[in-house]
Amino acid sequence: QVQFVESGGGRVQPGGSLRLSCAASGVISSVYIMGWYRQAPGKQRELVATISNGGRVEYADSVKGRFTISRDNAKNTVYLQMNSLESEDTAVYFCKLASLSGAQVFDYWGQGTQVTVSL
Secondary structure (H helix, E strand, O other): OOEEEEEOOEEEOOOOOEEEEEEEEOOOOEEEEEEEEEEOOOOOOEEEEEEEOOOOEEEOOOOOOOEEEEEEHHHOEEEEEEOOOOHHHOEEEEEEEEEEEOOEEEEEEOOOEEEEEOO
């Protein structure tokens, strides 16, 4: 089984910054993509950012220029640096890991960490 340790969530004022981290353990097959998704109250879960094992990154349009995703391949850890946070960024943020076993892709999800942006 794959386990996750997520940290860095909390409450911050508008314009502030937070850094999320997610460390995965128990991965047997090769890591393909790691990333972050979020779900705000009453809304569907949406992609925030992903990064491949080769360093290719993708961002949601709403966070481009404000968020930066990175990873430490040796530690199977993914980070999300969030700057200029807005109230609209308030959500539960979920870590995702996709691994490869041959040509098969397997997705694993963390339990989520709350990010609240308010005065």
